[in-house]
Amino acid sequence: MPRTWNTIIEPFKIKAVEPLGFTTRRERERALKEAGYNVFALPADKVLIDLLTDSGTSAMSAEQWAALMRGDESYAGARSFYAFEKVVRDLTGYSYVLPVHQGRAAERILMSVIGGPGKTVIANSHFDTTRANVEVTGAAALDLPVAEAWDFGHAAPFKGDMDVAALKAKIAEIGASRIPMIVMTLTNNSLGGQPASMRNLREVSAVARRHKIPLIIDAARFAENAFLIKKREPGFSHRPVRDIAREMFSYASGCMMSAKKDALVNIGGFLALNDAQWVAKAREVLILGEGFPTYGGLAGRDLEAMAVGLVEVLDEAYLTYRLRSIEDLGEGLRSCGVPIVEPPGGHAVYVNAKEFLARIPPDRYPGQALVCELYLTAGIRAVEIGSLMFGRRRGGRFEPAPMELVRLAIPRRVYTQSHIDFVIEVFSDIAARRDRIRGLRLVESSPTLSHFTARLAPERS
Numbered sequence: 236m237p238r239t240w241n242t243i244i245e246p247f248k249i250k251a252v253e254p255l256g257f258t259t260r261r262e263r264e265r266a267l268k269e270a271g272y273n274v275f276a277l278p279a280d281k282v283l284i285d286l287l288t289d290s291g292t293s294a295m296s297a298e299q300w301a302a303l304m305r306g307d308e309s310y311a312g313a314r315s316f317y318a319f320e321k322v323v324r325d326l327t328g329y330s331y332v333l334p335v336h337q338g339r340a341a342e343r344i345l346m347s348v349i350g351g352p353g354k355t356v357i358a359n360s361h362f363d364t365t366r367a368n369v370e371v372t373g374a375a376a377l378d379l380p381v382a383e384a385w386d387f388g389h390a391a392p393f394k395g396d397m398d399v400a401a402l403k404a405k406i407a408e409i410g411a412s413r414i415p416m417i418v419m420t421l422t423n424n425s426l427g428g429q430p431a432s433m434r435n436l437r438e439v440s441a442v443a444r445r446h447k448i449p450l451i452i453d454a455a456r457f458a459e460n461a462f463l464i465k466k467r468e469p470g471f472s473h474r475p476v477r478d479i480a481r482e483m484f485s486y487a488s489g490c491m492m493s494a495k496k497d498a499l500v501n502i503g504g505f506l507a508l509n510d511a512q513w514v515a516k517a518r519e520v521l522i523l524g525e526g527f528p529t530y531g532g533l534a535g536r537d538l539e540a541m542a543v544g545l546v547e548v549l550d551e552a553y554l555t556y557r558l559r560s561i562e563d564l565g566e567g568l569r570s571c572g573v574p575i576v577e578p579p580g581g582h583a584v585y586v587n588a589k590e591f592l593a594r595i596p597p598d599r600y601p602g603q604a605l606v607c608e609l610y611l612t613a614g615i616r617a618v619e620i621g622s623l624m625f626g627r628r629r630g631g632r633f634e635p636a637p638m639e640l641v642r643l644a645i646p647r648r649v650y651t652q653s654h655i656d657f658v659i660e661v662f663s664d665i666a667a668r669r670d671r672i673r674g675l676r677l678v679e680s681s682p683t684l685s686h687f688t689a690r691l692a693p694e695r696s
């Protein structure tokens with residue numbers, strides 16, 4: 236047996252560096268006020284450690300930078316498209332590959348093909364843009380996660396699974412003809428970045444096939460999901476993670492992917508499908524909104540970088556380091572008494588702000604209050620996944636979200652273990668004075684995806 240070591244090391248050397256944004260407390264107070272207490276409105280150079288998202292924030296490898304130079308910028312039939320198409324086909328096994336500029340473009344195109352009033356799309360959980368793209372067509376978006384996904388303190392291995400009994404019941408209730416597709420989001424970003432098991436994918440796939448409903452994977456974090464199957468599901472520990480990923484894709488008939496996560500690029504995405512009729516319609520929408528089908532809103536060089544990233548992300552040394560580093564952050568927070576969604580997810584640690592700041596009611600946004608405190612204390616930027624993101628405000632009435640979480644998303648290959656240690660130290664400081672943190676009032680918001688643009692103000696003391 237090879238010896239294992241405790242120290243977590245980055246499986247790469249650093250070739251280019253970028254300075255961090257150091258600020259004073261006073262500068263941060265001013266910046267946050269100007270941003271309306273919404274960290275999406277902060278200038279990034281006033282952020283020290285940016286854990287807002289793992290999306291589009293990866294560091295590319297030397298191979299990816301080299302691949303950019305191979306980019307063929309021909310309008311139609313670029314060599315780069317065929318290189319990209321081959322990588323996606325080899326990985327997923329799907330026949331048709333349509334590049335798009337990012338995940339939500341794939342969602343918009345697919346939903347415009349299959350959505351519409353009277354229909355219901357069922358998912359383990361829709362990501363917020365996926366839900367918005369379903370709903371904008373007049374269709375309903377229904378989440379059927381397993382019940383344990385809501386028990387944040389309970390560490391089960393596959394809280395990203397779909398509730399198969401609930402799926403069967405729902406199909407019986409509304410009829411398969413009104414369900415144009417079932418979506419498995421891998422990993423489940425909205426409920427803690429939790430993976431789905433192969434067993435669950437197989438079961439959902441069998442139900443979908445029986446009712447002739449296409450199963451589509453939201454593949455944004457497919458490699459992290461595959462690696463967590465390898466680590467947690469009996470029978471997979473000796474299988475290469477690439478084979479596991481291929482098996483995952485084999486249970487569905489297509490996928491939509493935001494390449495800004497597990498393709499290790501800063502922009503990009505794709506739709507990969509088997510259904511020729513869907514593809515014919517999708518191509519029309521693609522040409523209208525994105526571009527010719529062999530570039531889909533991207534440059535040839537972006538296609539090359541995605542092709543390399545989709546291979547690199549399955550490197551097991553990389554995945555071992557990534558998952559271990561995130562677990563380490565979870566362990567650190569737990570040890571300072573910060574309640575987190577257990578176990579830590581594949582791309583982020585989610586803090587349970589409802590418990591951590593139990594004195595602040597949902598209509599005073601405990602998650603956003605913690606987000607602001609992290610920024611004011613040390614320039615760390617995180618994101619609220621709670622009532623600011625998912626709460627509904629109808630005719631003066633407030634309906635809170637079922638959870639008040641703060642996500643600390645870890646960009647890929649960007650920060651080192653000392654940055655992670657620093658985040659833990661900041662949390663231990665905040666935990667000691669959590670009773671003094673105040674809630675926020677909503678001052679201004681828009682009807683859809685309001686968390687991006689909302690303005691808030693501190694609650695009067």
Ligand SMILES: Cc1ncc(COP(=O)(O)O)c(C=O)c1O
Pocket residue numbers: 290337338339340362364365420421422424453455493494495504
């Ligand atoms: C699971 C999931 N699906 C879809 C998307 C949307 O992708 P994009 O931001 O590239 O439009 C995201 C983005 O974070 C996501 O996490």
